[in-house]
Amino acid sequence: MNFTVILDNWYKRITAVLVISVLGFGLGWTVVSGFIIRGVADQRWILPREWLQAAVERFPDSARINFKLADAEIKSGAWDAQVATEAEGYAMRAVNLSPWNYQARRLLATAQELNGKPDEAENSLREAVKLAPNHAELNWAFANLLARRGKLGESLQPFRVAARSKAGLLLSAVETIWRFSSGDLENLKAFAGNDTESLMAVVKFLIEQNQMPEAVSVFNSIDKEARSRSPQSRELIDTLMSAGQFALARVTWLELMAASNAAAPDATASGAAASGADRTDGSPIWNGGYEADAAPGLYQFDWVIRENKYARIVIDRSFARTGARSLKVMFSGLDTTTLRDQVQQAIILKPGAGYRLVCYAKAKHLITPEGPRVAVIGQGGMIGLSEPVKAGSSDWQRLVVDFTAPKNSQLAAISIVRTPRFSYDDPTRGIIWFDDFVLSER
Numbered sequence: 324m325n326f327t328v329i330l331d332n333w334y335k336r337i338t339a340v341l342v343i344s345v346l347g348f349g350l351g352w353t354v355v356s357g358f359i360i361r362g363v364a365d366q367r368w369i370l371p372r373e374w375l376q377a378a379v380e381r382f383p384d385s386a387r388i389n390f391k392l393a394d395a396e397i398k399s400g401a402w403d404a405q406v407a408t409e410a411e412g413y414a415m416r417a418v419n420l421s422p423w424n425y426q427a428r429r430l431l432a433t434a435q436e437l438n439g440k441p442d443e444a445e446n447s448l449r450e451a452v453k454l455a456p457n458h459a460e461l462n463w464a465f466a467n468l469l470a471r472r473g474k475l476g477e478s479l480q481p482f483r484v485a486a487r488s489k490a491g492l493l494l495s496a497v498e499t500i501w502r503f504s505s506g507d508l509e510n511l512k513a514f515a516g517n518d519t520e521s522l523m524a525v526v527k528f529l530i531e532q533n534q535m536p537e538a539v540s541v542f543n544s545i546d547k548e549a550r551s552r553s554p555q556s557r558e559l560i561d562t563l564m565s566a567g568q569f570a571l572a573r574v575t576w577l578e579l580m581a582a583s584n585a586a587a588p589d590a591t592a593s594g595a596a597a598s599g600a601d602r603t604d605g606s607p608i609w610n611g612g613y614e615a616d617a618a619p620g621l622y623q624f625d626w627v628i629r630e631n632k633y634a635r636i637v638i639d640r641s642f643a644r645t646g647a648r649s650l651k652v653m654f655s656g657l658d659t660t661t662l663r664d665q666v667q668q669a670i671i672l673k674p675g676a677g678y679r680l681v682c683y684a685k686a687k688h689l690i691t692p693e694g695p696r697v698a699v700i701g702q703g704g705m706i707g708l709s710e711p712v713k714a715g716s717s718d719w720q721r722l723v724v725d726f727t728a729p730k731n732s733q734l735a736a737i738s739i740v741r742t743p744r745f746s747y748d749d750p751t752r753g754i755i756w757f758d759d760f761v762l763s764e765r
Contacts, residue, residue, distance in 0.1 A: 390413075460485070466478040470503040471503075497525055530568070561623070572624075580609075610625060611761055613638050614646045614647065624668065631665055642756060650666065650757040652756075657750055661743060678727070682760040683720065683757070683758050687717065692744075692749050694712030699736070699737055
């Protein structure tokens with residue numbers, strides 16, 4: 324469709340020129356003012372307050388400029404009565420001009436709270452949360468305001484949303500709720516609900532507060548299957564170990580092993596059944612017959628095997644004294660053979676109790692100045708040591724360590740060691756199998 328305008332006299336021509344000029348000026352000013360507003364409101368630019376005030380006077384209907392001026396007033400720290408009133412006024416104008424902007428309502432709430440108007444601040448944040456119900460920082464601000472106002476029960480839901488929406492806020496939420504509730508565990512339980520990650524965060528926090536019985540109570544409330552799947556459960560064991568709660572760490576570890584189906588199969592664990600070492604019944608040694616497979620990430624109380632240049636160490640699945648497996652140590656034939664922490668398992672002892680450790684070793688083509696020994700090592704050093712494995716025997720040799728647990732420590736380790744008597748001794752060659760470790764209280 325075409326329109327034709329006939330300018331057949333000079334009056335019409337002048338009118339047309341004026342209309343076009345006005346439209347052009349208006350369009351140009353719109354473009355220029357939009358550019359100015361965007362530049363002034365850009366949060367990356369820090370402008371003097373006087374410039375922002377001049378911009379507001381020139382563009383009073385710009386929500387963004389009013390927002391930036393209110394934000395600048397709040398951040399200035401010059402909180403006299405006049406500045407406080409002005410900041411709230413600019414924030415209110417930003418809200419009125421942009422009612423769907425949750426950030427403007429949040430800024431208004433900040434100004435209102437600083438102005439001593441907690442009711443108005445709460446209402447502003449409540450409306451802001453309605454506009455952005457899953458926003459982490461917004462829910463965090465709302466939850467903290469409610470907690471400061473003594474409404475801790477109501478604050479739990481926005482705390483949950485904030486912790487769920489942003490990584491790193493979970494532990495902060497737990498700590499904040501604990502502080503505002505004066506250490507009331509029920510509030511933490513209510514916050515966590517049935518969420519495994521939140522419950523594990525509560526457990527970890529309680530351990531850090533040395534609230535061990537409470538930590539155990541919360542941990543035991545978590546579904547066993549959920550515990551076995553949660554990576555926080557494995558981290559919890561390390562946390563307990565670092566806190567010196569070794570017995571609790573082992574109980575937790577045993578439960579996770581059971582839930583992970585890592586125990587030896589009953590039908591094939593004849594050697595394990597004889598040793599009592601592959602069950603989750605509280606036996607001091609786990610997997611004494613090497614019949615159970617290791618569970619990923621659960622190394623804390625299992626056999627830890629490390630090679631060094633003097634020996635290659637593996638689980639032999641084709642040879643054993645009982646059952647189907649044993650530990651095989653193949654020596655490299657180097658002089659001054661040394662074994663320290665190449666084979667270890669952490670154990671928990673009753674302080675001051677007497678124990679007997681029994682295991683069996685079988686040598687093949689063993690040539691050595693002195694064979695390796697089985698040792699029990701505490702946090703303060705050596706607790707007990709067996710006789711060395713004999714080089715001249717090919718039968719299964721019974722090795723025994725009788726010892727008394729230290730009175731000031733629970734944690735110890737069973738280890739296979741060889742310490743040269745001198746700075747040099749002749750090479751050690753050959754193979755030794757170890758099997759059927761049993762630790763019993765005397």
